Amino acid sequence: MYATLKKDFEKELKHVLSFWTEKAIDPKANQFYGEMDHYGTPYPEANKGIIMYSRILWTFSAACSFYQTDKYKKYADMAKSYIETYFLDKKYGGVYWETDCDGNVLVNKKQVYAEAFTIYAYAEYALAFNDQSALKAAMDIFDKLESVCYDKKNGGYFEAFSNSWERLADVRLSVKDMNEPKGMNTNLHVLEAFTTLYEASKDKRVADALRKEIEVYLNKIVNEKNQVTLFFSEDWKPKTTEISYGHDIESTWLVWEAAEMLGDAKLLDQIRPKILAMVDKFIAEGFDTKTNSTWYEYFPKTGNRDTDRHWWVQIEAVEGLANAYDMTGKEEYRTLALKQWNYIKQYLIDNVHGEWYWRIDEDGFPVDSEPKMGQWKCPYHNGRGLMHMIKEMDKWGAK
Numbered sequence: 001m002y003a004t005l006k007k008d009f010e011k012e013l014k015h016v017l018s019f020w021t022e023k024a025i026d027p028k029a030n031q032f033y034g035e036m037d038h039y040g041t042p043y044p045e046a047n048k049g050i051i052m053y054s055r056i057l058w059t060f061s062a063a064c065s066f067y068q069t070d071k072y073k074k075y076a077d078m079a080k081s082y083i084e085t086y087f088l089d090k091k092y093g094g095v096y097w098e099t100d101c102d103g104n105v106l107v108n109k110k111q112v113y114a115e116a117f118t119i120y121a122y123a124e125y126a127l128a129f130n131d132q133s134a135l136k137a138a139m140d141i142f143d144k145l146e147s148v149c150y151d152k153k154n155g156g157y158f159e160a161f162s163n164s165w166e167r168l169a170d171v172r173l174s175v176k177d178m179n180e181p182k183g184m185n186t187n188l189h190v191l192e193a194f195t196t197l198y199e200a201s202k203d204k205r206v207a208d209a210l211r212k213e214i215e216v217y218l219n220k221i222v223n224e225k226n227q228v229t230l231f232f233s234e235d236w237k238p239k240t241t242e243i244s245y246g247h248d249i250e251s252t253w254l255v256w257e258a259a260e261m262l263g264d265a266k267l268l269d270q271i272r273p274k275i276l277a278m279v280d281k282f283i284a285e286g287f288d289t290k291t292n293s294t295w296y297e298y299f300p301k302t303g304n305r306d307t308d309r310h311w312w313v314q315i316e317a318v319e320g321l322a323n324a325y326d327m328t329g330k331e332e333y334r335t336l337a338l339k340q341w342n343y344i345k346q347y348l349i350d351n352v353h354g355e356w357y358w359r360i361d362e363d364g365f366p367v368d369s370e371p372k373m374g375q376w377k378c379p380y381h382n383g384r385g386l387m388h389m390i391k392e393m394d395k396w397g398a399k
Contacts, residue, residue: 002393002396002397003393005338005341005393006390006393006394008341008345009386009389009390009393010390012345012349012382012386013383013386013387013390015349015354015355016355016356016379016382016383016386017059017060017063017072017379017383018354019354019355019379020032020056020059020060020075020355020373020378020379021072021075023036023040023042023354024036024042024373025078026042026044028044029044029101030078031078031082032048032052032053032056032078032079032082032373033046033373034046034047034048034049034052034101034374034375035047035371035373035374035375036371036372036373036374037371037372038353038357038358038366038367038368038369038370038371038372039353039368039372040353040354040372044101045101046101046374047098047099047100047101047106047375048082048086048098048099048100048101048103048375049097049098049374049375049376050083050087050095050096050097050098050114050117050118051113051114051117051375051376051378052373052374052375052376052377052378053079053082053083053087054079054083054095054114054117054118054120054121055117055121055378055379055380056075056076056079056378056379056380057076057079057080057083057121057122057124057125058117058120058121058124058125058380058384059378059379059380059383059384060072060073060075060076060079061076061121061124061125061127061128061129062124062128062383062384062387063383063387064076064128064129065124065127065128066387066390070129073128073129076125076128079121080121080125080134082103083095083118083121085103086099086103086105087099087118088137089108089110089163092110092163092164092165093140093141093144093165094110094115094118094141094144094165095110095114095115095118095141096108096109096110096163097109097110097111097114098375108162108163109160109161109162109163109168110160110161110162110163110165111159111160111173111186112145112149112157112158112159112160112161112186112190113159113173113185113186113189115141115144115145115149116145116186116189116190116192116193117189117193118138118141119138119141119142119145119193119194119196119197120189120192120193120196120197122134122135122137122138122141123135123138123193123196123197123199123200123201124196124200126138126200127196127199127200135200135201138197138200138201139197139201139203142194142197142205142206142209144165145157145190146205146209148161148165149161150209151182151234154234154235154236155212155215155216155220155236156182156187156213156216156220156221156236157182157186157187157190157213158171158181158182158234159171159172159173159180159181159182159183159186160172160173173185173186174376177231178230178231178239178240180231180232180233180239181232181233181234182231182232182233182234182236183230183231183232184221184228184229184230184231184232184244184247184251185230185247187213187216187217187221188217188221188228188247188250188251188254190213191210191213191214191217191254191255191258192254192258194206194209194210194213194258195210195254195257195258195261198210198261198262199261207262210258210261210262211262211264211267213258214255214258214259214262214267214271217251217255218255218271218274220232220236221251222251222274222278223238225281226274226277226278226280226281227243227248227278227281227282227285228244228247228248228251229241230242230244230247241299241300241301242297242298242299242300243285243286243297243298243299243300244296244297245282245285245286245287245294245295245296245297245298245313245317246294246296246310246312246313246316246317248278248281248282248286249278249279249282249286249294249313249316249317249319249320249321250316250319250320251278252275252278252279252282252320252323252324253316253319253320253322253323255271255275256268256271256275256323256327257323259271272327275324275327276324276327276328279320279321279324279333282317282320283321283336285298286298287317287336287340288307291343291362291364292336292339292340292342292343293309293314293317293340293343293347294309294313294314294317294340295307295309296308296309296310296313296359307361307362308359308360308361308362308367309343309347309348309359309360309361309362310358310359311348311356311357311358311359311377311381311382312381312382314340314343314344314348315344315381315382315385315386316381316385317337317340318337318340318341318344318385318389319337319384319385319388319389321333321334321336321337321340322334322337322388322389322392325337326392326395334396341389344356346364347360347364348360350366350372353372354372355372355373355379355382356382357370357372358370358371358372358377
């Protein structure tokens with residue numbers, strides 16, 4: 001059974017990576033397109049975002065490590081070259097948010113979320129190719145986050161800064177976000193980045209920062225209902241009641257992975273009940289047992305639920321549930337993980353135009369107004385999830 005499932009995951013990983021190497025690159029510019037629509041039509045004139053580029057860099061670096069080959073290095077280098085030529089701020093440090101298609105900077109603010117993903121990507125590149133210059137680039141941004149962006153009084157990291165690292169009035173990550181000084185999403189991905197940076201560097205400063213971020217995340221961001229709060233005041237007062245099921249389940253395995261990276265058995269024992277309580281809460285409220293898929297969001301004030309199935313939420317559910325099985329050996333978690341995967345196979349994979357749909361509605365129909373690739377749609381979530389699940393199949397008996 002698990003050998004067959006492993007082949008499924010392997011086939012889909014190749015499908016995803018092939019899309020990004022064969023269809024996502026503009027041959028005239030020898031760079032990734034900024035955007036491609038639902039049907040696979042590329043837009044060479046589209047703006048380019050650091051989130052997409054850093055995630056591409058991470059994905060192809062990770063793929064080289066995963067396959068133990070340099071086959072994908074040229075694609076990692078393609079993304080890395082663009083970042084270093086156009087996104088990297090040579091004067092003030094860190095990376096800009098957005099450029100036009102020719103590399104001219106359009107948005108020069110320093111979004112901590114983006115700085116974290118750049119650390120994550122550079123650290124993964126350093127691990128894949130034993131590249132000390134990439135590790136130094138990651139550590140340089142880490143140092144900036146620690147000296148400027150870390151809240152020494154209340155813990156955690158602020159959302160955004162100006163080009164020259166001054167506090168901003170508008171710190172929103174996107175138009176749908178609240179304009180609050182601290183957010184779950186930024187702090188989650190700082191934690192994620194520091195996990196890989198510590199793996200690459202073994203630097204005690206990174207370990208200390210990662211440990212503090214785990215504590216902040218579980219004590220401030222995860223609420224008494226075992227769900228994450230999305231936005232906060234500077235002193236961690238909640239500013240919203242909205243529930244994001246994808247972030248709930250993604251948080252469980254990322255926090256657990258971070259604690260494992262520190263190698264602290266006492267810390268793992270301490271956080272285990274909280275992590276599993278979060279998983280159980282997710283299953284009880286965020287997982288639709290009729291379709292074996294995950295809803296997007298819930299709004300307690302109105303009682304409304306966003307029932308669309310977004311690609312990243314579905315694969316994060318697979319990873320989170322599989323990780324819960326690894327933590328406990330409880331078959332329920334593994335069963336739900338594989339049921340969720342079957343849903344992805346049936347509904348989310350685009351076997352005509354390649355890659356995965358951004359989202360589908362409750363009845364399984366793709367929403368064709370969403371791009372196939374763009375500043376927020378790239379191979380990081382599904383690529384990472386598929387690599388993880390191939391390894392899981394070996395642990396579960398595929399070998």
